[in-house]
Amino acid sequence: MTAPCFLSGIQQIGVGVQDVDAFFAWSRRAFGTDIRIFEDAGGAPLMARYTGGEVRSRRALLAVSLQGGGGLEIWQFTERTPRAPSFEVQLGDLGIFCPRIGTRDIGRAREHFLLLGGPVTPAVRNPAGEEQFFLRDPAGRFWQAVETREGWFSGGRHPTGGVAGCLVGVSDIDRSLPLYRDVLGYRRLVSDSRGTFVDWAGLPGGPGAFRRVLLALEGKRPGAFGRLLGPSRIELVQALDRRPRRIFADRFWGDLGFIHVCFDVYGMDGMAEACRAAGFPFTVDSADAFSMGEAAGRFAYLEDPDGTLVELVETRRLAVARRWGWYLDLSRRDPRRPLPDLLVRLLALNRVRG
DSSP, X not given: OOOOOEEEEEEEEEEEOSOXXXXXXXXXXXXOOOEEEEEXXXXXXXXGGGTTTSOOEEEEEEEEOTTSSXXXXXXXXXXXXXXXXXXXXXXXXXXXXXXXXXXXXXXXXHHHHHHHTSOBOOOEEOTTSOEEEEEEOTTXXXXXXXXXXXXXXXXXXXXXXXXXXXXXXXXXXXXXXXXXIIITOOOEEEEEEEEOOGGGTTSTTXXXXXXXXXXXXXXXXXXXXXXXXXXXXXEEEEESSSOOOBXXXXXXXXXXXXXXXXXXXXXXXXXXXXXXXXXXXXXXXXXXXXXXXXXXXXXXXXXXXXXXXXEEEEEEEEEEEGGGTEEEEGGGSOTTSOOOHXXXXXXXXXXXXX
């Protein structure tokens, strides 16, 4: 019998960068992810299988927006120069092409990013009827802004919230659905389309032929941070007219790009059983506990059929206000019950300004 478990939503997208501080400053301006949940430095011994068989020193910082959505885990090697892909990453290449960022007002969001100075595509509706555009950060990575009316945790002046999903290139959508749909729970089919698409015209490889499947989590999400993380969608993209390349081929986890998508879960033993039964066993498991600065719990990694890394995190301890030593113990409460909104809003005490 499978142990009880559930998934609350996307906790964060991992971003491998050249400079944590520079990217954090840009992400605060771009996305309003100014709440620093933890910061940690040192080795990552459990990830050695993905870093050339050696323990590599790194610095990591997790930042979120209190308007809602998942966060960004900003990750930098500190004893080696992170490598970029040796080729131009195109739509349909295997791995995370871009995160999905929510906005209440697509026009205002587009004006905001134009003022930041980066390349921005026109706002166009996708096959699901969502109005969206794509932008590039200073390192050339793509981000997708999508207008949505659902899942906002709080108001604010910033035109976007946090991470509301991602676009993942796969070699065979039907082979990937048992993980993303059946195990991770993105069971609601929003759209399933084939052909060439106007909304991708301005992207590398965008004029090609694709199958694209947009999946959504169903219903309100349980868990301490279910309300903050909100709804999310995953778009699986399969190139139909070319052979895609692995985005992280011959590179390390932590090199430049989107290194993983991470889900907030409860019941890691049950998740391990479900993943193993579906043919996606954990490749990394911190077992009893992990500690990253002010956060603690258990984490695990698995691979999708094309080797894209999926992280699962069960959080047990979190800093509410590190300067006063206020910590939240999540191990002694009903795991399905959301935290009171007022308590979540206290995370604003960890806001980084400027």
